[in-house]
Amino acid sequence: MTTAVSPERILRDLHALWESLARETAPPEGHSVLRACAMTLIVIAEDNAEAAGIAQTLGLVMQEHPHRAVIVRVRSGSAPELGYQVTAQCWRPFGRNRQICCEQVEMAATEASLADAVPALLAITAPDLPVAVWCRSPGLFGVPALASLFARADRVIVDSRDFGDPPAALGLLTRSAAQGRGSLADLAWGSVTRWREIVAEIFEDPACRASLPRLQRLRVLHSAGAVPTTAFYLAGWILSALERDGIEAGFVGVEPVGGGIEGIALEAAGSTISIRRAQGTAVLIEIDGLRNCTAAPRLSEAELLGTELGVMGRDPVFERTLPVAARIAARAPR
Amino acid sequence: MGQDNPFQDSLRFGRRVPPCAIVIFGANGDLTRRKLMPALYALAAERRLPPGFAVIGSSRTRIGDEQFREKIRAALAEFPPAAPFDEEIWRAFANTLFYVAGDTGDPDLYRRIGEKLGDAERRFETGGNVLFYLSLQPSLYETAAAGLGAAGLARGTGWRRLVIEKPFGHDTASARQLNAALGEVFPESSIYRIDHYLGKETVQNIFAFRFANGIFEPIWNRRYVNQVQITAAESIGVEGRGAYYQEAGALRDMIQNHLLQVMATIGMEPPALYEAGAVRDERAKLLRSVRIMKPEEVAVEAAAGQYGRARIGGVDALGFREEPGVEPDSQTVTYAAVTLFVENWRWAGVPFYLRTGKRLPRQVTDIAIHFHAAPHAPFADAGSNAGANGSAIAPDLLIIRIQPEEGLSLRFLSKQPGAGMRLRPVSMDFDYGASFGAREPSAYETLLLDAMRGDSTLYIRQDAVEASWAIVEPVLQDWGSRRLEFPNYAAGTWGPAAADEMLARRGHAWRNA
Numbered sequence: 001m002t003t004a005v006s007p008e009r010i011l012r013d014l015h016a017l018w019e020s021l022a023r024e025t026a027p028p029e030g031h032s033v034l035r036a037c038a039m040t041l042i043v044i045a046e047d048n049a050e051a052a053g054i055a056q057t058l059g060l061v062m063q064e065h066p067h068r069a070v071i072v073r074v075r076s077g078s079a080p081e082l083g084y085q086v087t088a089q090c091w092r093p094f095g096r097n098r099q100i101c102c103e104q105v106e107m108a109a110t111e112a113s114l115a116d117a118v119p120a121l122l123a124i125t126a127p128d129l130p131v132a133v134w135c136r137s138p139g140l141f142g143v144p145a146l147a148s149l150f151a152r153a154d155r156v157i158v159d160s161r162d163f164g165d166p167p168a169a170l171g172l173l174t175r176s177a178a179q180g181r182g183s184l185a186d187l188a189w190g191s192v193t194r195w196r197e198i199v200a201e202i203f204e205d206p207a208c209r210a211s212l213p214r215l216q217r218l219r220v221l222h223s224a225g226a227v228p229t230t231a232f233y234l235a236g237w238i239l240s241a242l243e244r245d246g247i248e249a250g251f252v253g254v255e256p257v258g259g260g261i262e263g264i265a266l267e268a269a270g271s272t273i274s275i276r277r278a279q280g281t282a283v284l285i286e287i288d289g290l291r292n293c294t295a296a297p298r299l300s301e302a303e304l305l306g307t308e309l310g311v312m313g314r315d316p317v318f319e320r321t322l323p324v325a326a327r328i329a330a331r332a333p334r
Numbered sequence: 335m336g337q338d339n340p341f342q343d344s345l346r347f348g349r350r351v352p353p354c355a356i357v358i359f360g361a362n363g364d365l366t367r368r369k370l371m372p373a374l375y376a377l378a379a380e381r382r383l384p385p386g387f388a389v390i391g392s393s394r395t396r397i398g399d400e401q402f403r404e405k406i407r408a409a410l411a412e413f414p415p416a417a418p419f420d421e422e423i424w425r426a427f428a429n430t431l432f433y434v435a436g437d438t439g440d441p442d443l444y445r446r447i448g449e450k451l452g453d454a455e456r457r458f459e460t461g462g463n464v465l466f467y468l469s470l471q472p473s474l475y476e477t478a479a480a481g482l483g484a485a486g487l488a489r490g491t492g493w494r495r496l497v498i499e500k501p502f503g504h505d506t507a508s509a510r511q512l513n514a515a516l517g518e519v520f521p522e523s524s525i526y527r528i529d530h531y532l533g534k535e536t537v538q539n540i541f542a543f544r545f546a547n548g549i550f551e552p553i554w555n556r557r558y559v560n561q562v563q564i565t566a567a568e569s570i571g572v573e574g575r576g577a578y579y580q581e582a583g584a585l586r587d588m589i590q591n592h593l594l595q596v597m598a599t600i601g602m603e604p605p606a607l608y609e610a611g612a613v614r615d616e617r618a619k620l621l622r623s624v625r626i627m628k629p630e631e632v633a634v635e636a637a638a639g640q641y642g643r644a645r646i647g648g649v650d651a652l653g654f655r656e657e658p659g660v661e662p663d664s665q666t667v668t669y670a671a672v673t674l675f676v677e678n679w680r681w682a683g684v685p686f687y688l689r690t691g692k693r694l695p696r697q698v699t700d701i702a703i704h705f706h707a708a709p710h711a712p713f714a715d716a717g718s719n720a721g722a723n724g725s726a727i728a729p730d731l732l733i734i735r736i737q738p739e740e741g742l743s744l745r746f747l748s749k750q751p752g753a754g755m756r757l758r759p760v761s762m763d764f765d766y767g768a769s770f771g772a773r774e775p776s777a778y779e780t781l782l783l784d785a786m787r788g789d790s791t792l793y794i795r796q797d798a799v800e801a802s803w804a805i806v807e808p809v810l811q812d813w814g815s816r817r818l819e820f821p822n823y824a825a826g827t828w829g830p831a832a833a834d835e836m837l838a839r840r841g842h843a844w845r846n847a
Contacts, residue, residue: 034765100765193346200341201385204350209338241340280422293426295381307346317343 005084007123013086014103034100036066040125045136047075060302062102065309068126069104077110114145130154130312138163157308159187160229167329174326187304188229189318194296214268217248221263223256230261236325351786353386353461355454360469361391371406372415373778378427379417388430388454402433438478444485462492476515483519497526500591506803513796526785531592532792533777536740540599555680563687563702564593567694576659584670588690594802610790621801625675632812639669639830641693642821651825668692671833693825699736702845713755728759740766
């Protein structure tokens with residue numbers, strides 16, 4: 001780890017890294033290396049965040065979204081320390097001779113030096129390509145020194161499931177979105193996509209759609225304990241999609257089968273739809289007594305992050321849902 | 335229907351497929367086992383099939399539903415689908431598989447298929463939508479379509495569509511006859527002619543490359559493009575398909591359909607919309623603009639070849655005439671190359687060289703756009719290392735690789751490091767797999783989903799089929815009217831000398847030559 005962070009020096013080191021990789025693997029002895037980069041992904045994490053987990057997630061995500069990764073590890077302290085090192089992450093796709101490599105810059109900073117780090121971070125983003133920021137540690141999302149970085153990013157990704165207080169987290173995200181900080185994304189929102197898709201598939205049936213104006217009550221079932229942000233998202237999404245008042249939203253803690261969301265129940269006059277997680281990835285759907293089965297696999301952090309990196313523009317359904325979910329969360333009994 | 339569902343999220347959810355049943359004729363055949371079932375299983379594993387879904391297989395073999403499921407399971411083990419095999423997914427998928435045994439010429443077969451469809455509609459709520467897939471010998475297409483029509487299965491409460499595989503006839507007259515026979519039962523809008531090349535991700539990417547970027551279209555014309563080479567080379571021989579291949583040959587098997595469709599995609603005008611009617615109009619227009627060769631031009635604008643025995647890497651490779659099922663004096667063409675010209679303002683005078691062959695040095699399908707050389711070269715002696723043969727400055731070249739290692743390469747000249755101005759070609763590469771690590775759907779996954787959704791953009795329309803036959807027919811007639819001196823290239827080489835001479839007349843050379 002060096003002791004100073006100069007963007008020119010980091011870029012020089014990256015250049016030298018590629019030259020040495022090309023020398024090491026030059027034909028005919030080896031096979032040339034393909035440098036792949038479709039975006040810059042800046043990861044902001046507290047120093048105590050699990051390093052191996054982040055590295056593993058990035059390693060998996062790189063294969064679908066090759067990127068220049070810049071990992072900023074922030075530790076508490078007032079010393080204005082900054083440091084960095086550059087490495088390459090390489091893999092060889094099955095059946096191919098050529099290695100594909102992505103570059104990775106790891107920076108160490110203290111909270112006090114974050115303000116100095118941001119201009120350096122912006123200077124080393126891959127030119128002309130999108131910039132995504134993944135704020136891995138919830139405690140850093142509200143740090144003022146990072147505001148300018150978030151504002152310049154095309155996508156700012158958090159995981160509200162890691163925030164301690166779901167209503168407060170949704171309130172914070174709603175305010176951030178209103179301030180126009182990049183295009184906000186939440187891995188918790190991505191984790192309910194399959195549940196949303198199941199609901200949408202059910203209402204592809206015109207007979208089910210006909211019952212929507214009579215919908216009176218919705219219940220989101222979750223693992224016993226505090227209501228998670230994912231449950232508020234599901235309720236907020238259904239209510240915002242229907243655009244009408246008079247639907248009672250409630251949350252029920254149940255014995256966990258899969259953890260997180262355990263089911264959804266929609267009650268209309270004369271009609272009931274129940275979606276419940278069963279064993280493994282199976283989900284049971286019951287519509288007025290008729291049963292069906294589908295699957296809702298739980299997605300890993302890498303899969304959720306990969307999905308968000310594939311959505312670089314705005315997500316209108318999320319934008320519409322977030323404030324409704326925050327309102328429901330604020331009113332929900334603690 | 336989609337606009338009425340307030341829960342749809344086009345950004346996040348997969349493209350919707352309506353409930354339907356698929357009836358596969360030839361369900362015991364090679365295509366079903368190798369391609370269709372692995373594709374359907376992969377779609378099931380990725381939850382891209384609709385909740386209301388069933389498959390009814392049919393062939394002459396007398397087996398029941400359970401035996402059919404066992405056969406399909408064995409096929410998935412032999413030809414693994416893109417998605418990993420999962421017992422739970424298989425069980426759910428297998429429950430949607432049914433079988434009806436019978437002969438395509440027997441009217442009772444269609445009555446029993448109708449009954450099975452009725453069962454499937456009640457049990458799986460398939461909405462009366464049916465996709466009939468003829469994975470049969472082409473000679474049975476008309477019989478099967480007529481049987482469906484006579485049994486009243488071509489009409490119903492939902493949509494009815496017919497999918498057929500190439501070859502669509504064996505010349506213009508037979509293609510017209512087939513189209514007329516199918517048209518008596520199904521309207522043209524319900525007939526889906528598959529060319530799996532169009533389902534390949536990289537062929538679809540040509541649309542994105544050409545029409546989503548502003549920088550290429552201005553140079554995509556005769557003013558900047560010197561020639562276009564489209565190559566589909568196979569390193570393998572006929573691999574047990576000698577009897578079939580003997581009837582088809584390289585021109586019918588590859589150029590009349592796959593390569594002309596690729597050429598149409600490269601050369602077509604920009605459609606106003608990326609939708610079936612607009613795209614297929616432009617592709618057909620391009621094919622109709624191809625100049626039809628006069629009989630006396632065939633000898634210089636086309637080259638035929640057949641591979642002979644050779645020793646490759648210490649292993650003896652059979653000549654075509656020594657392959658099982660092939661006549662010892664076969665006149666079948668295993669290599670074909672043609673020079674085509676498009677008579678429109680964009681492409682006038684630009685040769686499109688198309689070639690395909692078996693037992694060539696390696697498997698590759700690509701399109702090479704050769705640009706004109708710079709009008710003036712101020713670098714005296716700079717090009718001594720630049721040309722392919724070390725003697726001339728190499729012009730810029732854009733290569734669209736379809737397989738293997740799909741991607742794009744742009745070759746241009748750069749100064750060599752050091753004193754003086756010496757030029758060397760360098761390559762700027764875009765690797766599709768490296769930039770999008772996600773699994774690419776197989777061509778059959780894409781095309782089956784499109785057919786279920788009613789999107790015929792990547793399917794071939796009747797007029798395009800007839801235009802393609804019109805292009806190759808003079809060549810077929812010439813080659814069929816005389817005795818060709820075969821074999822004329824050794825297995826493991828890049829084809830006959832006549833193919834090189836065909837380009838040399840215009841001062842051109844095949845890219846690998």
